[in-house]
Amino acid sequence: MNSPAVDPARLAAAAAELIANTRDLAALGWTPATSSNFSLRLDGQTAAITVSGRDKGRLVPEDIMVVDFQGRAVGSDKRPSAETVLHTQLYARLPEVNCVLHTHSLAQTLASKLYAGAGHIRFEEYELIKAFRGQETHEAVLDVPVLANNQHIPTLAAQVDCLLDKKEIWGYLIEGHGLYAWGRDMAEARRHLDAFEFLINCELEMRKLHR
Amino acid sequence: MNSPAVDPARLAAAAAELIANTRDLAALGWTPATSSNFSLRLDGQTAAITVSGRDKGRLVPEDIMVVDFQGRAVGSDKRPSAETVLHTQLYARLPEVNCVLHTHSLAQTLASKLYAGAGHIRFEEYELIKAFRGQETHEAVLDVPVLANNQHIPTLAAQVDCLLDKKEIWGYLIEGHGLYAWGRDMAEARRHLDAFEFLINCELEMRKLHR
Amino acid sequence: MNSPAVDPARLAAAAAELIANTRDLAALGWTPATSSNFSLRLDGQTAAITVSGRDKGRLVPEDIMVVDFQGRAVGSDKRPSAETVLHTQLYARLPEVNCVLHTHSLAQTLASKLYAGAGHIRFEEYELIKAFRGQETHEAVLDVPVLANNQHIPTLAAQVDCLLDKKEIWGYLIEGHGLYAWGRDMAEARRHLDAFEFLINCELEMRKLHR
Amino acid sequence: MNSPAVDPARLAAAAAELIANTRDLAALGWTPATSSNFSLRLDGQTAAITVSGRDKGRLVPEDIMVVDFQGRAVGSDKRPSAETVLHTQLYARLPEVNCVLHTHSLAQTLASKLYAGAGHIRFEEYELIKAFRGQETHEAVLDVPVLANNQHIPTLAAQVDCLLDKKEIWGYLIEGHGLYAWGRDMAEARRHLDAFEFLINCELEMRKLHR
Numbered sequence: 001m002n003s004p005a006v007d008p009a010r011l012a013a014a015a016a017e018l019i020a021n022t023r024d025l026a027a028l029g030w031t032p033a034t035s036s037n038f039s040l041r042l043d044g045q046t047a048a049i050t051v052s053g054r055d056k057g058r059l060v061p062e063d064i065m066v067v068d069f070q071g072r073a074v075g076s077d078k079r080p081s082a083e084t085v086l087h088t089q090l091y092a093r094l095p096e097v098n099c100v101l102h103t104h105s106l107a108q109t110l111a112s113k114l115y116a117g118a119g120h121i122r123f124e125e126y127e128l129i130k131a132f133r134g135q136e137t138h139e140a141v142l143d144v145p146v147l148a149n150n151q152h153i154p155t156l157a158a159q160v161d162c163l164l165d166k167k168e169i170w171g172y173l174i175e176g177h178g179l180y181a182w183g184r185d186m187a188e189a190r191r192h193l194d195a196f197e198f199l200i201n202c203e204l205e206m207r208k209l210h211r
Numbered sequence: 212m213n214s215p216a217v218d219p220a221r222l223a224a225a226a227a228e229l230i231a232n233t234r235d236l237a238a239l240g241w242t243p244a245t246s247s248n249f250s251l252r253l254d255g256q257t258a259a260i261t262v263s264g265r266d267k268g269r270l271v272p273e274d275i276m277v278v279d280f281q282g283r284a285v286g287s288d289k290r291p292s293a294e295t296v297l298h299t300q301l302y303a304r305l306p307e308v309n310c311v312l313h314t315h316s317l318a319q320t321l322a323s324k325l326y327a328g329a330g331h332i333r334f335e336e337y338e339l340i341k342a343f344r345g346q347e348t349h350e351a352v353l354d355v356p357v358l359a360n361n362q363h364i365p366t367l368a369a370q371v372d373c374l375l376d377k378k379e380i381w382g383y384l385i386e387g388h389g390l391y392a393w394g395r396d397m398a399e400a401r402r403h404l405d406a407f408e409f410l411i412n413c414e415l416e417m418r419k420l421h422r
Numbered sequence: 423m424n425s426p427a428v429d430p431a432r433l434a435a436a437a438a439e440l441i442a443n444t445r446d447l448a449a450l451g452w453t454p455a456t457s458s459n460f461s462l463r464l465d466g467q468t469a470a471i472t473v474s475g476r477d478k479g480r481l482v483p484e485d486i487m488v489v490d491f492q493g494r495a496v497g498s499d500k501r502p503s504a505e506t507v508l509h510t511q512l513y514a515r516l517p518e519v520n521c522v523l524h525t526h527s528l529a530q531t532l533a534s535k536l537y538a539g540a541g542h543i544r545f546e547e548y549e550l551i552k553a554f555r556g557q558e559t560h561e562a563v564l565d566v567p568v569l570a571n572n573q574h575i576p577t578l579a580a581q582v583d584c585l586l587d588k589k590e591i592w593g594y595l596i597e598g599h600g601l602y603a604w605g606r607d608m609a610e611a612r613r614h615l616d617a618f619e620f621l622i623n624c625e626l627e628m629r630k631l632h633r
Numbered sequence: 634m635n636s637p638a639v640d641p642a643r644l645a646a647a648a649a650e651l652i653a654n655t656r657d658l659a660a661l662g663w664t665p666a667t668s669s670n671f672s673l674r675l676d677g678q679t680a681a682i683t684v685s686g687r688d689k690g691r692l693v694p695e696d697i698m699v700v701d702f703q704g705r706a707v708g709s710d711k712r713p714s715a716e717t718v719l720h721t722q723l724y725a726r727l728p729e730v731n732c733v734l735h736t737h738s739l740a741q742t743l744a745s746k747l748y749a750g751a752g753h754i755r756f757e758e759y760e761l762i763k764a765f766r767g768q769e770t771h772e773a774v775l776d777v778p779v780l781a782n783n784q785h786i787p788t789l790a791a792q793v794d795c796l797l798d799k800k801e802i803w804g805y806l807i808e809g810h811g812l813y814a815w816g817r818d819m820a821e822a823r824r825h826l827d828a829f830e831f832l833i834n835c836e837l838e839m840r841k842l843h844r
Contacts, residue, residue, distance in 0.1 A: 033764035033828040055820070104761070106831065110838050113758070125324070127360065127388040128315070131244035149760065177760040187266070195244040198317065205321050207842050209418050336535070338571065338599040339526070342455035398477070406455040409528065416532050420629050547746070549782065549810040550737070553666035609688070617666040620739065627743050631840050 003074045004045040006066050014040040014048040015064040017186055021101075022050060026057035030103040030197070036178065039087040040186065041098040042066065046074055047091050052081035082153050089157050090182055093164060097182050099189040103197075104178035111200045114207075115146045116175035123199045131195035132170050133188060144196065149175040171196050214285045215256040217277050225251040225259040226275040228397055232312075233261060237268035241314040241408070247389065250298040251397065252309040253277065257285055258302050263292035293364050300368050301393055304375060308393050310400035314408075315389035322411045325418075326357045327386035334410045342406035343381050344399060355407065360386040382407050425496045426467040428488050436462040436470040437486040439608055444472060448479035452525040452619070458600065461509040462608065463520040464488065468496055469513050474503035504575050511579050512604055515586060519604050521611035525619075526600035533622045536629075537568045538597035545621045553617035554592050555610060566618065571597040593618050636707045637678040639699050647673040647681040648697040650819055655683060659690035663736040663830070669811065672720040673819065674731040675699065679707055680724050685714035715786050722790050723815055726797060730815050732822035736830075737811035744833045747840075748779045749808035756832045764828035765803050766821060777829065782808040804829050 022038050025031055036056055039049035046066050050056070054063045066074040069092040071085035087100040115121040123142040129135050132142065145163050150156050156174065163169060170192045171181035181196055183189035233249050236242055247267055250260035257277050261267070265274045277285040280303040282296035298311040326332040331354040340346050340353050356374050361367050367385065374380060381403045382392035392407055394400035444460050447453055458478055461471035468488050472478070476485045488496040491514040493507035509522040537543040542565040551557050551564050567585050572578050578596065585591060592614045593603035603618055605611035655671050658664055669689055672682035679699050683689070687696045699707040702725040704718035720733040748754040756775040762768050765775065778796050783789050789807065796802060803825045804814035814829055816822035 032831040033761055033824045035761060035764065055823075106834055106838065109759070109761075109831075109835055110842065113835075113839070114842060125360065125387045126320070127385075128244055128246060128320075131246065149758065174760075176758045191244045191266075198243040198320075201317055202320055202324075204838075204842060205317065205415075206324070209321060209325060209415060336571065336598045337531070338596075339455055339457060339531075342457065401477075402455045409454040409531075412528055413531055416528065416626075417535070420532060420536060420626060547782065547809045548742070549807075550666055550668060550742075553668065613666045613688075620665040620742075623739055624742055627739065627837075628746070631743060631747060631837060 004043075004068060006042060006046060006075060010042055011048055011064075011066060012061070014042060015061045018048060018050060018064055019059045019061070021186055021190065022056050022059055025101070025103060025193075026055075028105070030105040030108075031056035032104060035104040037081055037083060037087070037102050039067075039084075039091075039100045041091050045069065047088060047100075049080065049084060049087060051078055052083075085153055085157050086160065086180060089160060093161070094182075096184050098184055099186045100180065100182040101189050101193050102178060102180050103193065105197060107197060107200045107204055108173060108179040109176060110204055112146055112149075112173040112175045112177060112179075114204075115173070116148055118146070120145050121173070121200065121203060123203065126199055126202065128195050128198055131191055133183065133192075134168060142199075145169065145172040147172060147174045149177050215254075215279060217253060217257060217286060221253055222259055222275075222277060223272070225253060226272045229259060229261060229275055230270045230272070232397055232401065233267050233270055236312070236314060236404075237266075239316070241316040241319075242267035243315060246315040248292055248294060248298070248313050250278075250295075250302075250311045252302050256280065258299060258311075260291065260295060260298060262289055263294075296364055296368050297371065297391060300371060304372070305393075307395050309395055310397045311391065311393045312400050312404050313389060313391050314404065316408055318408060318411045318415055319384060319390040320387065321415060323357055323360075323384040323386045323388060323390075325415075326384070327359055329357070331356050332384070332411065332414060334414065337410055337413065339406050339409055342402055344394065344403075345379060353410075356380065356383040358383060358385045360388050426465075426490060428464060428468060428497060432464055433470055433486075433488060434483070436464060437483045440470060440472060440486055441481045441483070443608055443612065444478050444481055447523070447525060447615075448477070450527070452527040452530075453478035454526060457526040459503055459505060459509070459524050461489075461506075461513075461522045463513050467491060469510060469522075471502065471506060471509060473500055474505075507575055507579050508582065508602060511582060515583070516604075518606050520606055521608045522602065522604040523611050523615050524600060524602050525615065527619060529619060529622045529626055530595060530601040531598060532626060534568055534571075534595040534597045534599060534601075536626075537595070538570055540568070542567050543595070543622065543625060545625065548621055548624065550617050550620055553613055555605065555614075556590060564621075567591065567594040569594060569596045571599050637676075637701060639675060639679060639708060643675055644681055644697075644699060645694070647675060648694045651681060651683060651697055652692045652694070654819055654823065655689050655692055658734070658736060658826075659688070661738070663738040663741075664689035665737060668737040670714055670716060670720070670735050672700075672717075672724075672733045674724050678702065680721060680733075682713065682717060682720060684711055685716075718786055718790050719793065719813060722793060726794070727815075729817050731817055732819045733813065733815040734822050734826050735811060735813050736826065738830060740830060740833045740837055741806060741812040742809060743837060745779055745782075745806040745808045745810060745812075747837075748806070749781055751779070753778050754806070754833065754836060756836065759832055759835065761828050761831055764824055766816065766825075767801060775832075778802065778805040780805060780807045782810050 034053050037050045039047045041047050048064050051063045065076050065078045067080050069088040071088050090097050120143040129142050147159050181193040183192050245264050248261045250258045252258050259275050262274045276287050276289045278291050280299040282299050301308050334353040340351050358370050392404040394403050456475050459472045461469045463469050470486050473485045487498050487500045489502050491510040493510050512519050545564040551562050569581050603615040605614050667686050670683045672680045674680050681697050684696045698709050698711045700713050702721040704721050723730050753776040762775050780792050814826040816825050
């Protein structure tokens with residue numbers, strides 16, 4: 001099989017953008033113990049993604065690799081993370097998606113465990129719901145899917161495909177594991193990530209306060 | 212209709228002050244997902260205000276626009292945020308007010324939801340009550356109004372006018388939406404904002420602790 | 423009455439030390455809304471203290487003034503804070519004390535309200551008790567006094583004098599108002615302050631967790 | 634008795650690495666009130682360790698000393714901390730361990746008190762369990778030992794030896810006192826420390842949320 005060609009300038013720009021944004025997210029404590037990974041689409045066949053197992057606050061260009069949409073390394077001997085396919089399935093299916101962020105904050109982990117049984121966490125009557133693309137009013141009800149954890153990534157990927165068949169979503173939680181959020185570019189993906197984190201924290205705090 | 216004239220030096224100074232202070236507030240996490248907006252009075256007819264939808268930690272001078280006190284853009288094609296009138300109604304009515312800060316912290320959002328039913332949140336026996344202009348003793352009781360959320364901003368503005376008819380206040384909450392705080396200058400508005408945030412956190416924590 | 427003479431070099435050094443340490447404490451969020459004040463002994467008759475009402479994250483040398491041990495301004499028209507005497511009574515009475523820190527953190531405020539009825543908050547079986555001068559073992563029981571708030575500062579000062587008659591202490595809380603902590607120098611006062619803040623947070627969290 | 638020889642270049646490199654990493658951990662608030670200590674193995678007989686009683690955010694090379702594996706100072710008059718032997722027993726026994734980190738975060742202290750009765754804290758169904766060397770799946774159950782506090786350090790050391798006889802562990806808690814975590818190098822020890830802190834916080838929050 002021939003590997004897709006990669007534009008070096010485009011890769012360098014994507015690596016720089018990933019490194020700078022990953023450092024911000026690490027500083028917030030959302031990437032504990034070298035967890036989490038982050039990607040940007042390069043073109044119709046490839047994406048740049050962080051190599052797993054690195055301290056996300058100190059990435060260098062060598063910590064960014066290229067993968068195709070089957071999650072295989074392109075032009076590199078590095079082994080992509082098993083979770084790579086959860087990024088690339090979004091690029092393969094959704095042409096408008098150009099950035100995927102997977103984080104692992106305390107609140108995301110807690111919510112993923114508390115709401116895995118229900119299968120979703122519901123946000124209602126929050127102004128910040130308008131932060132998600134396509135939401136024009138705070139009166140909407142937003143249900144964020146929560147998948148049961150599973151070491152078999154293709155099973156998770158198949159579950160995500162089912163979710164995407166049903167309606168437009170901008171993220172989901174995996175039990176005990178954190179959040180996937182995405183957008184048309186890094187700024188939108190970060191705005192979605194920020195809104196998910198805020199709303200999840202609201203719901204957790206309301207559980208503590210509302211008794 | 213003739214637009215009011217704007218002094219460019221005054222606008223540049225206001226923009227610089229807004230950008231620096233907004234960056235501080237973003238670093239505290241009080242402006243999640245590009246929410247929140249901030250303004251400074253320029254004169255008797257206009258104010259400088261942050262353009263909506265920008266990352267509040269990275270504003271540049273182009274992200275500040277001028278509006279009149281009906282909330283209309285002055286000398287710009289940018290569309291002001293729908294909430295602009297909640298800033299400008301204060302400038303139009305209260306000549307001593309020169310700065311309005313609207314933030315969206317976790318604690319503000321939680322309190323706005325928990326106390327919307329009561330219509331206010333009460334602070335009692337806190338030394339920090341003296342941080343508000345006109346409060347000379349911690350023995351005062353301070354009731355901060357909480358408005359029900361409403362996508363129809365003129366309705367919110369009319370409710371705020373009723374509140375201002377009754378007594379002097381330095382801020383209010385909107386359900387699910389955050390806080391408006393103001394003062395005679397940026398320093399006083401930030402002192403009021405800081406005191407609101409602190410006292411709101413106190414009340415929320417006391418609910419968790421006092422059972 | 424003749425004012426005591428002040429050594430300008432000593433005052434400049436004390437001001438620099440106060441400004442740097444106050445900035446650290448402001449960054450921790452322990453001085454909300456221009457609250458809190460900090461002092462260093464200059465000699466047997468005077469101390470340098472922060473002027474009240476300033477943003478504690480941005481002090482300049484002009485924000486430090488000299489007071490005598492009755493809490494009166496020395497060589498300045500500035501009005502000392504009413505709470506100045508709670509600093510100077512310690513310098514007047516305890517020759518080994520050279521630094522007093524008064525902060526206003528969320529945890530200090532909460533604990534001061536929750537434990538004012540009991541009159542003290544008790545710390546037991548914490549290794550960090552050894553951070554206080556004179557404590558050699560974590561097996562000690564440490565009772566930190568909590569005074570009822572009172573706008574009449576001489577009454578508070580008289581209560582503190584009674585506490586000091588009974589035993590050696592390195593700090594106390596005032597209801598709704600925060601903490602006073604002190605030490606033989608800035609490093610020791612900050613170590614005591616840090617330990618109080620940590621232990622207070624432990625007790626508050628244990629209340630939430632231990633049911 | 635002859636002291637072991639120390640390679641000055643190796644010591645200087647270890648001191649620099651300890652200082653930089655200790656500053657990071659202090660900034661996280663995990664070393665309150667000059668608590669905590671950190672070490673790196675130098676060779677088969679000695680380790681470099683932080684001197685006790687210093688502000689961990691501001692260490693200088695003179696705050697790093699050399700000890701042998703009985704916890705005695707090498708080439709220095711400084712008195713090693715009583716807890717030194719809890720570091721060196723690991724170097725003496727486990728040849729692959731080259732870094733030991735002892736911290737004192739709020740969450741570690743709380744968990745050490747809440748779970749001392751049970752003797753361990755259990756982590757189950759967390760993706761982050763895979764952050765520990767040798768854990769390949771999140772399906773594992775991880776029990777972290779919690780020792781009763783004891784001012785007699787040799788007793789604690791003997792208890793740790795018993796734990797190490799039973800199975801491979803990468804850390805333990807001491808009641809009221811904090812966490813010991815280690816690894817093959819600084820990066821691995823910090824990854825383990827980070828994972829312990831995250832998982833402990835998860836368990837504490839779940840106690841508050843899950844009722």
